Amino acid sequence: MSATGQRAFGRLDGRRAFVTGGAQGIGAAIAHGFASAGAQVVIADLDIAAGPLLAERIGARAIGLDVSDAATVRAAVGQHGPFDILVNNAGIDQHAFFTETSETDWARLIGVNLVGVLACTQAVLPAMQAAGFGRIINITSEAARLGSKGGAVYSAAKGGVIAFTKSLARENARFGITANCIAPGPIRTPMLEQAVATGGERLLRAMTEATLLRRLGEPEEVASAALFLASDQAGYITGETLGVSGGMGLGG
Template structure:
């Protein structure tokens, strides 16, 4: 529960941690005793959350791989890396462009490569680590109007499983959380554009017939980041109100 110390003395990195699910993860990890660092391009929001939680932060565009590596070297090393940052775009595939593909892949997949590549060596050296990917049910189920996003998130699942195989020898676990429709500012922006029918469709896509809360995703991340989850690796956990069964 929040306020426990099961993450005491662990150092955690959260990408895209200034808002939405990422901010909920930052708050939860900090409440459980972790020393948290935020990577986010929104400097003002990251600074405000850092002041609230005692986290460190670096304002960096995650597609600036040199800047990402510098920030991780400066703020780290880390015991926990939460790859949360992501971006979506609603359009049928034939309406997308090469520039769209590159942007979606760069943020949703290639930035994860960069962050993890920079954070893993210190975990390997100390013989302990937790890597948590924030994917999407779109990566498992597909997404009408989000094919490139779904492809990137599907790739994230395969990447995590491969890393789990490579890093088990170092007592590093790698797992993926798949949120469904979660009540974030980004989702509310989409609903404002799409109307009540879109909101109803999102709710009805789950067995529980409601949106998730960012804190519910953060709770799953906190477990996977903890020492308690030491025998859980290579797993894909849906936090989506039962979307695959709806």
């Protein structure tokens, strides 16, 4: 801590963080980054095999959780909280043109990608408000800002996350709570690998060429943005969406 009471840049010592979908991919990199920065991390993930393995390796805790089930989320946060930092990272996608999607697909995609964010946020907020501090970081997608051919429902849910985050920022500024989004572009994770397995090399080339940097991003490059937004030094940033997408927003 400095004389002003701030931790050193990049440190999260003493902070308690709840990272959803932290068993693999971007969430795992965030959990690892936060734990290395001194935070006490709880990984909440559907995957009850990979979560505990990672948790043990990085000195975190892991719980099995479906973020779209609000009652279970409330109980888990009651049991393992309170938290200073929430990272709403758990997400699922689906590659299909909108006309080929069903109501069941809509419910699933919106249930995890949007309702899951609402459920986890509502569960952690009362304690953050009481403490007068909180950092909420929501992982959305450039698909929300640019649209996505073959990902209409996913983009709708992720766009909802951006709108929700701005409202959260407005409602919670007076409690010392910031709320921001990170919008990744194509990041090398199991989710992306699965998309490429379906869409083939053409999809991979199209995703790469949509970035100015002409490459995929790495999970650690998203984690470093999350670490910054969680830090003491990011206290004057709220309601924003930070693209981590190789300049995708400017067009390829």
